[in-house]
Amino acid sequence: MSTDPRRRFEPELWKCLREGYSFRALGRDALAGMTVAVIALPLAMALGIASIPQNVADSLSHEYPWLTPPAMGLFTVVVAGLIISLLGGTRVQIGGPTAAFIPIVFAISLEHGHAGLAVATLMAGFLLLVGGILRLGRYIKFIPYPVETGFTAGIAVTILASQVKDLLGLTILNEDGRLATIPADFVPKISLLVSHLDSINWHAAGVGAASLACLLLMQRVAPRTPRALIVIVGASLVVSALGWHTATTHFDGMHARPVVETIGSRFGGIPSSLPSPALPGFSWSLVREMVPSALTIALLCAIESLLSAVVADGMTGDRHRPDQELMAQGAANIGSSLLFGLPATGAIARTAANIKAGARTPVAGVLHAVFVLAIMLTAASLAKLVPLPALAAVLVVVALNIAQVGEFRSLLRAPRHDVIVLLATFLLTVFTDLTIGVGVGVVLASVLFMKRMADAAADPRVRAYAADNPSDPADTPHPPDPKDPARIQQRAIPPGVEVFEINGPLFFGVVDRLNDVLRGTTRAPAVFILRLRFTFHIDASGMHSLEEFNHKCQRRGTRLLLAGVHAQPLFEMTRMGLVDRLGIENIFENLDDALARARTLIHRERAEQDHPNPAHPTPDHPTPPTHHDENPGRGSE
CATH class of the missing domain: 3.30.750.24 (STAS domain)
Structure with missing residues (x-):
């Protein structure tokens, strides 16, 4: 790493171009970028839908008719993914929305609306920028492994619960007959879902089950294929051919619903262009309210992006620069908030796919964002046909992958103090939120570590x-x-x-x-x-x-x-x-x-x-020092 202060925060892209970039490298990066774009496209739409509550989506549609949840996911891929690749400290990092943010973004949006989410994302971006400038990236690695495993497993459980409604086609209505918003808290959410199991849409459940089975099968027998895109295209063709995307049915004798809900039937589609940048409307009272949420977004972004960078280093033999990566993540979240996007970070699975596809420089990440934008510009109308149960199946598989079930089970056999930290973080993440789960997990791990050090010392x-x-x-x-x-x-x-x-x-x-x-x-x-x-x-x-x-x-x-x-x-x-x-x-x-x-x-x-003699007390003189020195490294005794 260069010691030149002018290059301390030099993006990896600039470094690669300065060292020389060939047409052969461009060909490899272009192929990798296209591969990752194909993976990112359906995932971005699914993440957008899962992250934004229905009532927030409805209010946005009145103010911005073109702004739909799947579009917000795509905007994030294009804007944040481009900035992370342009400015990042990891050569092959792929940035964008990730499943880990679903419960956080959902809860923020439900309580504070889109304005609160935009302000929190903007503030998180500035926090990450400052963290990179202050060179705090190196300290993220000190988060204990049981805490990481516990909160990722907790997030996975939360994601699974959030996808039950669309996977099974449940219809949950308000008193006025409009679609109800699912609660953010785990227990009320499960209670509401269980109470509406009698509204299962068997057509939608069949599409969801078939999509889930195909995804799991392809993950096992053809792991290198763009499984999500193949399944979503296939499900869209089947639903369209059967006419399920336009037909309706009365599930309770009064209310009609689509046979299978699609992006078009619920949201109306996605725009075929990027929006103009706009500052979120905010007040100082809102800024104060959003400080905890901004800290949560910044912390999770830092953890996930640097974890992804470490995975990339292990696959390529390179060495990322954490402070530059934090600054890029900060700039990406600022850009995403100004262009109606979601919080963004480095995506481990997409970064790994990028490397396996042959990427060696950040150009692949730049091209992945460009390819997604090109697809938006030319094929946005086709997104209306995508069935929501298929997108829910994609997120179920993502949740199963990030749950790290094998590592979680392995940690249950670890020393008791690690099991305590793991379970505390996991349960608090599920039943409260990520901030409390990680905070308590880190504090508990620190206290138990000090106890062990005291015992050892x-x-x-x-x-x-x-x-x-x-x-x-x-x-x-x-x-x-x-x-x-x-x-x-x-x-x-x-x-x-x-x-x-x-x-x-x-x-x-x-x-x-x-x-x-x-x-x-x-x-x-x-x-x-x-x-x-x-x-x-x-x-x-x-x-x-x-x-x-x-x-x-x-x-x-x-x-x-x-x-x-x-x-x-x-x-x-x-x-x-x-x-x-x-x-x-x-x-x-x-x-x-x-x-x-x-x-x-x-x-x-x-x-x-x-011989007590109070008149002549013995003077309290120190013993003259000797030449002995027992401190290691300074002589022997």
């Missing part, structure tokens, strides 16, 4: 040593190296002294274990030595907890000494004033000095008990 069965038991316990799973010259067992520990060794960072979780050790002693030791030779970092929480532990030691008449303190912890403790409060005379570079200090303190205490 400070296990009193292994790390606590006293004068009456200086040897290692026989049952310790990781006994210290007997050849280590710095072993506590090589030292003579005076009576009344306990040594506790920490193996890792010093934070509040570890100090809590120290409190357990102190409480577990039948008689408070005169001196407690805390050995920190493996502790290279301490934070504010750790320092506060250490000071609290020192107060507890003082209340029990125990003197706390620190041994083996490294430069970073010592610097931070000095800056925070902790060294002054602990006493510089109680902090040592190695264990030998600390033990010598402990002997001095114990001898002084005994002398005072045997």
Whole structure:
């Protein structure tokens, strides 16, 4: 990667063109772009329909007669897909709407309408731009794997529930006889669907079941074929040939419905051109309301796009630049919001298909957007014939694929803390929303990680040593190296002294274990030595907890000494004033000095008990430092 600051945020497309681009590469990219366009076209329409509630679609049709949900999906492919390929930091990334956004976009639109969705998408775009400029892309990888698996599985379940209505042809009406809007929340949605199972349209259910079976069969026997397009074209031909797209039936004796609903019967079709850019109408109160939604969109976009980039790196051997990718995703979402599109991100499945089709540069992604636009301009009228049960079947297969059932089942056999994080994230994503699911999952994973670090860093069965038991316990799973010259067992520990060794960072979780050790002693030791030779970092929480532990030691008449303190912890403790409060005379570079200090303190205490002389107290001088240095990398003891 170039260190030139002018090229720090250079798009991969510009880099490829600067390095040289041949007609042979153009041919490969054109073929890949056409392949992905064929995949993206039906999927975009399905995602648009699934993302926009019926009442929002109805209100949009009054204000913008040409603006329909399937058209919004196509606008997103063209606009966002083009921008991501032009500006992205991944050579073969394909951008556009994805199934993961369906529950989020649906909930935002249902509560705030199209204006709220446009404002949230615009704000998310700016958040992603700022994140890229601040170089935050590298931190997305720290989201734990159980959290990723849990929320993607939760999204998959939500998508499956959202497609039951169109897959089975259920008719759910309001009191005024118009199509009802399905609730965004999972439990009310399932309750409503179950209560209307008696309205199944068997013609539509047959089309949906046949489409689903064909998709699953082709996925197994012909995985490289554009399955979605083939099935949708086939279903459209069958429905048109049988006249089901125009015929109607009375399902309850009063209300008529199409034998099989199509894009044309519900939405009227799609436009044959792109709209003019327009700022969404918003107020500051709406902006404040949409901040959580914008954060959710930005977070999911960052996670999914960088995950897709990692998958692409594994397939091509390239290395993506996460900060440039975040900036491209931000620009793409800004552009999509201004052109009546949906939130966009990198699409893992389409990116993989792009690579398998021979793409090697971002030109393939640019051409994929151009091809989709060309199809819109020339064949928009044919979209009216597409049956909605077939589109629902496409999204059902997408949901099954992103559910990662095998990985989910495998994680159920993982350590208990990972299973807890997985199930908590999954259930909260399904029954609340993605923001709560991911937020709680990350916090829970962090807390459990700190608990494990505390256990690993400070296990009193292994790390606590006293004068009456200086040897290692026989049952310790990781006994210290007997050849280590710095072993506590090589030292003579005076009576009344306990040594506790920490193996890792010093934070509040570890100090809590120290409190357990102190409480577990039948008689408070005169001196407690805390050995920190493996502790290279301490934070504010750790320092506060250490000071609290020192107060507890003082209340029990125990003197706390620190041994083996490294430069970073010592610097931070000095800056925070902790060294002054602990006493510089109680902090040592190695264990030998600390033990010598402990002997001095114990001898002084005994002398005072045997010969009390208040008029002449023993001066409290620190033991002169020795040349020993136990810190790894700075010498041996």
